Amino acid sequence: MNVRPVASESLYDDAVRVLSSWQAPDEEQDRLRVEFLRHLTEHPADGMWRECADGHITASTAVLDASRTRVLLTLHAKVKAWLQLGGHCEPGDLTLAGAALREATEESGIAGLRLLPGPAKLDRHAVRCHPQGTWHLDVQYVAIAPDGARHAVSDESDDLGWFPVDDLPEPTDDAVRDLVARAVSVSG
Template sequence: MTELYDDAVRVVSGWRTGESRARSLALLDAGPVALTRGYDPGHVTASALVVSADLSRVLLCLHGKFHRWVQLGGHVEADDPSIAAAALREATEESGIAGLRLHPEPIDLDIHPVRCAGRDSYHHDVRYAVLAPPDARERVSAESDALGWFRPDELPTPLASATEHLIAPALAAFR
């Protein structure tokens, strides 16, 4: 967990200045416990917006717990070597798509309230862009009610409030 923690500090420290960076660094001052879902003040998570190979669509999931369309992602695991690796693992698990390619730099750092493990908490979500291979075939996981490919100008509803603003930076990452 030390390697993952060190990477989280490096990634968040490298994020542009702002409230999300400052709050996430303050959370990480607690040490590796800030990566665990049992830490009540919040914890670092990793997510990814999957973009089609031709950059015309994004893959979203209808989240099984809060019933909104969102990017793929979730909790980091102790054996994840980095936050980026956690985002790629989550995207692969939740999409069922093999051969995803992660852009190495985050596209967003978002802090949002959640109900986690029966308690109110915050996710400090490091968000990445992921490119799907041309032959991508998605498969719904146990964490989603549905998966769907959407054009940026035809997004589904209900859409999580912070999801739409990920599209432009995700597409730009692969142009």
């Protein structure tokens, strides 16, 4: 098992701090919050990293345009579905919010994204980071793009596009629809 350098402990500490203080909007989100914290307690050395086969914390972002009427989604190259921007934490990340913003900026090509404070929601979903499968324990944020922002497709995407928040493309899933609805409500 690869364990990251000690310097990454600040990201772990930030994740514990964020999840401990976050006010979940409902019972299901609070159950996930407690599950994510239990995961970090059980995996203090590797729970933030993709190497953890039991699951790992990820950070993603619903990027809204300046008018908050459109969301930027990626047609994920591996999943082949329209998703929010985001992914794995990396050794240089010091905070979950920083990881979410880094991923959103890298995957969108948009400079100057403004991340709203605190997570919007949490999501636990199965992925194939390991042959036997594993879980992403996704801490999801909202960012607002600058007025007139132009995006660029990254290597991780087959496509990238702006969509009305009330008319998302297919294929997508309920988790993305829920995140976009939450993003609109917290950004309003």
